[in-house]
Amino acid sequence: MISYLPRYIFNFIFLVLVQVFVLNNIQFSGFVNPYLYILFILTLPFDIPGWLLLGLAFVLGMTIDLFSNTPGMHSAATVFMAFLRPYLLRAIAPRDDYQPATLPIMNHYGFLWFLKYAFVLVLAHHSFLFFIEVFDFSHFWSTSWRILSSTFFTLVFIFVAQLFSLGKNKQR
Amino acid sequence: MRNFIRFILRHHFVLLFLLIELFSFALVVNYNDYQRSSWFSSSNRFAGFILNKSNNASQYFMLREINEELARENAYLRGQMDESFRISKDYFSVVFDSLSQQQYVYRAAKVINNSVNRHFNYITLDKGTDNGIEPGMGVISARGVVGIVTNVSKRYSTVISLLNTRLKISSKLKETNFFGSLEWDGQTYEYANLSGIPRHATVSVGDLVVTSGYSAIFPEGILIGTVETVEKGKGESFYDIRVKLSVDFKRLAFVEVIGNNMKEEQVELENITKND
Incomplete structure (x- = not known):
């Protein structure tokens, strides 16, 4: 667990910087904004204690909020996603359960498993985030469209990021 | 227990x-x-510092657009110089009032953070209380109205963008002087809605929409946009007017912050009347 520490600190800083300086400035077709930073929550170890998971999610969301003038929105959505994570992991566990010394990444559990895992959590995060942002259900369809298109782009970015980390972990 | x-x-x-x-x-x-409490916004010192650094880097990629913008503004300002008017007796300067005391003060500032894709968009500027900026001042660019300062720290300030569904701007049709309020609907960053123009007004596509000057934030007659479509709402006595904004919020780089020296006087007077 301790040996992961520097790697996760690096991940945290790197993802926040990429999110704030690059992705927040990219808008496909006007309003689609990918949120790559939640990859940090996705890749945390299986056996992370619940309080630490929620705490990290809150700190991460708050950091993003600080830079985008949206106090509470990203932190609420990220904590919600982190809350769902243990239940989802239990629901989609492989037949022989998770192996020790593995992480919930594409490299260790395959493309399809990771797609299922990432899709549900990203969709949960984006739905929560966009509905808090609008704060009512009267624009339901336009908001849903934003959620779906943003989810798609976030997933694309997450998979690209996972491919880049592929070479690094091959020796494992 | x-x-x-x-x-x-x-x-x-x-x-x-x-x-x-x-x-x-x-x-x-x-x-x-x-x-x-500006701690939670991007005008706090730490976030402001980092955004400023990153903006300094990204500005190099925009130099051409910025030059064009500045050149356009130069041309516009030159057009306002005394030499560009024929001397006539009934010419009055817009900026100076009848006591020939300066009413509006303009301060240039650089945009260091900006967004157009959220429901509540904000802009961060690189000037703060050190440069005389206060909450409630209007912000314009060379092309028109940008927003209103909400939050100021020592060296940075955040501006509630015109592209924020919480902001309403008092505006009027330049031609006919009918006034209404302009509000963004949270959809695309190029358009906003003007409401409160009565049915008996004549509105045609292409009419200029400018600030009304009633709110003591913006001077009268600053461009906001042009009328794109006019529709008669069902059973209402007002038009639904869609306005194409003159400012391109995606390419905002330099803005001017407007200070009104007589704002206090006007607000004070209006408050007395309100309490009656």
């Missing part, structure tokens, strides 16, 4: 989740209160 502690320990995950969500929601709902 022991049972209670055991209950908390067993369900600590769910309870902690609910607690953090409550806190986050309180932040969202009380947003306007928190704006005042």
Whole structure:
């Protein structure tokens, strides 16, 4: 667990910087904004204690909020996603359960498993985030469209990021 | 008591989740209160510093656009110089009032953070109280109205963008002087809606929409946009007017902050009347 520490600190800083300086400035077709930073929550170890998971999610969301003038929105959505994570992991566990010394990444559990895992959590995060942002259900369809298109782009970015980390972990 | 502690320990995950969500929601709902304590916004010193550094780098990629913008503004300002008017007796300067005391002060500032894709968009500027900027000042660019300063720190300030569904701007049709209020609908960043223009007014596509000057924030007659479509709402006595904004919010680089030296006087007077 301790040996992961520097790697996760690096991940945290790197993802926040990429999110704030690059992705927040990219808008496909006007309003689609990918949120790559939640990859940090996705890749945390299986056996992370619940309080630490929620705490990290809150700190991460708050950091993003600080830079985008949206106090509470990203932190609420990220904590919600982190809350769902243990239940989802239990629901989609492989037949022989998770192996020790593995992480919930594409490299260790395959493309399809990771797609299922990432899709549900990203969709949960984006739905929560966009509905808090609008704060009512009267624009339901336009908001849903934003959620779906943003989810798609976030997933694309997450998979690209996972491919880049592929070479690094091959020796494992 | 022991049972209670055991209950908390067993369900600590769910309870902690609910607690953090409550806190986050309180932040969202009380947003306007928190704006005042600038710690939570990007005008706080740390975030402002980093955004400024990153903006310095990205500005190099935009030099051509910025030059064009500045050249356009130069041309516009030159057009306002005395030499460009024929001398006539009934010419009055717009900026100076009848006591020939300067009413509006303009301060240039650079945009260091900006967004157009959210429901509540904000802009961060690189000038703050050190440069005389105060909350409530209007912000314009060479092309038109940009927003209103909400929050100021020593060296940075945040501006509530015109592209924010919480902002309404008092505006009027330049041709006919009918006034209404302009509001963004949260959809595309190029258009906003003008409401409150009565049915008996004549409105045609292409009419200029300018600031009304009633609010003591913007001087009268600053461009906001042009009328794109005019529709008669069902059963209402007002038009639904869609306005194409003159400012391209995606390419905002330099803006001017407007200080009104006589704002206090006007607000004070209006408050007396309101209390009657």
